Amino acid sequence: MDTLNEKTIHSKTIYEGKIIKVRVDDVTLPNGGTSKREIVDHPGAVAVIALNSEGKLLLVKQFRKPLEKVIYEIPAGKLEPGEDPKQTALRELEEETGYKCKEMSHVVSFYTSPGFANELVHIYFTDSLIEGQKHLDEDEFLENIEVDLEAAVDMIRDQRIFDAKTVYAVQYMQLISS
């Protein structure tokens, strides 16, 4: 493994924001050369594949400034420092959709963009929803819908579902229903 590793010679902080930090690292390459790596530090996130009693997928519709677009995503949110990802998932599910759940299981965790960012997303699954209390952050505006598999596949086709975790979630629905 070691033969592919890069060593940090110097790290320069570019920006420390509320959510992301940006740095440029000078590295030594495996062949002894050097290069620069532009890196975004991110606290990580969770997302929940939640199916209601009819087997429909819960989606939240929201404006995403980086895309300048409204898209539909599975409920998700950033990790708070020291918070267990499953607790974050339970919290975000209730805050964004108004549902709690009886049981929630971990499906997979993945880095979203390993080339430039260390954001790790933990994906959970539940199909045991019960009523809870919706509560949004003060700068958060979203609407909820629930869609069956066929509708979700159509939404990928016409780019209303358009992000990694939600495309993964729809494929997950396809797999468990196949």
Place this chain on the structure above:
Amino acid sequence: MDTLNEKTIHSKTIYEGKIIKVRVDDVTLPNGGTSKREIVDHPGAVAVIALNSEGKLLLVKQFRKPLEKVIYEIPAGKLEPGEDPKQTALRELEEETGYKCKEMSHVVSFYTSPGFANELVHIYFTDSLIEGQKHLDEDEFLENIEVDLEAAVDMIRDQRIFDAKTVYAVQYMQLISS
């Protein structure tokens, strides 16, 4: 749709790198309030789900500085300005694995991290590989392996496969073999 939109009041460029640009936008919220959005501009990328004549998935093993880890990913690369994504996919497949292909089809495109970045990844599929010429960038070091579905699932479990596009690719293999 418009009711969820945020309008840009002011945009401040924080960093213009070789790959990413970082800016902070002040926005007007749907309720008339204001907030800041930290945004990473990225040129977009492609990735290829490539199966060899035995149905094994092509993976590249490489060190990812943001993760400080070696992971296994499907072949991928950034879009060059003005380049058609399919051409990028054909080029990156050959450069990183030494394979060309007879046919390549588009599977899906998704934003990796819509909360803070506009990186869009286009995923392609091929199972008609033919011999080509491997050629890496001067700061690129990687090794190739080819794995069957069972091995790929194991690699997700022990976090050697650990990024969105490759986890998606393995799920895609599961679907087409189910």
